[in-house]
Each structure stands twice: as C-alpha cells, then as structure tokens.
Amino acid sequence: MKRRDYQPIYDNTFRRRRRSRRWLVTVLMLILIIGGGWGWYQWDAHQRAQVASYPVRGVTVNQDSGYLDFQQLAKHETFVYLQATSGATYTDDDFSDNYSRSQGASIQVGVAHTFSFTTSAQRQYAHFTSTVKRNTGTLPIMVAVSYYGKYNSGNSTMATQGQKLKQLVTRLNRRYHQGVVIFASRAVLNQFVKPVLPQQDYWTAGGKLSGHSQQVKLIEYQANGTVTQNGQELPVARSVFNGSQREWHAFTK
Incomplete structure (x- = not known):
C-alpha cells in the first residue's frame, strides 16, 4: 500500500491565516478608499457651497x-x-x-x-x-x-x-x-x-x-x-x- 503524503498541520493553519490577513487588508483598503472618496466629496461640496456665497x-x-x-x-x-x-x-x-x-x-x-x-x-x-x-x-x-x-x-x-x-x-x-x-x-x-x-x-x-x-x-x-x-x-x-x-x-x- 502506497504511503500517503501528509502535510504538517501547522502548514494548513499558516495558509488559512495568510488568506485571512489578505482578506482583512483588502477590506481595510476598500474602507479607506470609500471613506476617502466620501470625505473628498463632502469637502468639495462644502468648498463649492462656500464659493457660491461670494x-x-x-x-x-x-x-x-x-x-x-x-x-x-x-x-x-x-x-x-x-x-x-x-x-x-x-x-x-x-x-x-x-x-x-x-x-x-x-x-x-x-x-x-x-x-x-x-x-x-x-x-x-x-x-x-x-x-x-x-x-x-x-x-x-x-x-x-x-x-x-x-x-x-x-x-x-x-x-x-x-x-x-x-x-x-x-x-x-x-x-x-x-x-x-x-x-x-x-x-x-x-x-x-x-x-x-x-x-x-x-x-x-x-x-x-x-x-x-x-x-x-x-x-x-x-x-x-x-x-x-x-x-x-x-x-x-x-x-x-x-x-x-x-x-x-x-x-x-
């Protein structure tokens, strides 16, 4: 009977953690991009409103x-x-x-x-x-x-x-x-x-x-x-x- 190739359990754990970290980084980047875009929109709208008052x-x-x-x-x-x-x-x-x-x-x-x-x-x-x-x-x-x-x-x-x-x-x-x-x-x-x-x-x-x-x-x-x-x-x-x-x-x- 052929011997199965077992990978160490910590290797699978490491990969799961790495995928989890990538997902977390992606989510954080999306939050920053969306938040930054919304912040810029708010600032631009405020600036235009101020300019319009002159x-x-x-x-x-x-x-x-x-x-x-x-x-x-x-x-x-x-x-x-x-x-x-x-x-x-x-x-x-x-x-x-x-x-x-x-x-x-x-x-x-x-x-x-x-x-x-x-x-x-x-x-x-x-x-x-x-x-x-x-x-x-x-x-x-x-x-x-x-x-x-x-x-x-x-x-x-x-x-x-x-x-x-x-x-x-x-x-x-x-x-x-x-x-x-x-x-x-x-x-x-x-x-x-x-x-x-x-x-x-x-x-x-x-x-x-x-x-x-x-x-x-x-x-x-x-x-x-x-x-x-x-x-x-x-x-x-x-x-x-x-x-x-x-x-x-x-x-x-």
Missing part, C-alpha cells in the same frame, strides 16, 4: 494658461488678472495678446507684477511701465510677493526689502491712480508687508474662504484651478472678492 469670482492667468477665449470666460467669471511682469526683466509671453483680446469681453481686467527682492524698485517700476504702458485695465494693480531663497522672515535685511516694496507701490499709485493690491500668503502679509504698508489692500494666497478682515479684498482659494474651454482644461488660479457687489463696484473705481 457673488464676485475671477481667475488669474499667465502664459501657462494657454489660449483663453475671454468671451467664454466672461460668462462665468467677473474678473481676470493677467500676469504682465516679474522683477526688472521678465515679461509674460502672452500678456500683450491676452490684454488685447480681453478688451472685447464683458469682464473686468487687472494686471499683475511679481515683486523681486534682488532688483531695485526703480528698475522694477521702469520695466512694468514700459511693458504695460497704459494697458492696466480697470482693477487695482496686483503686486505679488512671496519668499524665496534667502529672502524670508529670518533674513536681517528684510526691513530694507520692505522699503523697496513700499517705494514700488508708491510709484505705481502716483502714475496710475487705480490702486494697488498686494498678493501674498498670510505669513508674508503679516511678517513682511503689513509693517511697511499697513493700510494697503491685500489679496491672500492659498487662504481659507472665511475669517478674513475687510482689508483682505480678494482671496485665492484654488491656486491650481482650471477652466474648461472647447473640451480643454486650462490652468488658472481661482479667487473671490471678499465683499458684496456694491463693495466690488467701489473697489473697481
């Missing part, structure tokens, strides 16, 4: 946004800011074309400059004015400020840099008479901007949609947003005006 909404675009139809954009947005310059030498490749085409649409237009810590206020002012000339739209000029490299709250020269920013804003106000709004994160606003421009209008970068003072005129709530045109998703930054329609009309004068 009557004035708009976008910021630059050369990475691609070709935008401003007539289509005007159907959904109240305003658009166009990136124009940065520092003393950089010009957005699409600024001139974007500005020209935006003039035929029923949308409020503003222009933006990115502040540089490494060049003087005079050079930045000269570059901005020579690039945009009188094409500054109907909104306050946006000056974007953000820390980079060694230029942060720990740098002992930041007080001097603050005076440079103040000089640039003063020059822009004197030439264009339409106001300036400073775009920055809350940290940069509190640490760098407010000490030198305490009465300035502000635009928070990446901020929450609630809990802002009246001095914060605009709130960027989605830096990596998109708009869909002709079946394509085009990258834009999304913001809202922190106030009513009546306050918006006062802001744009």
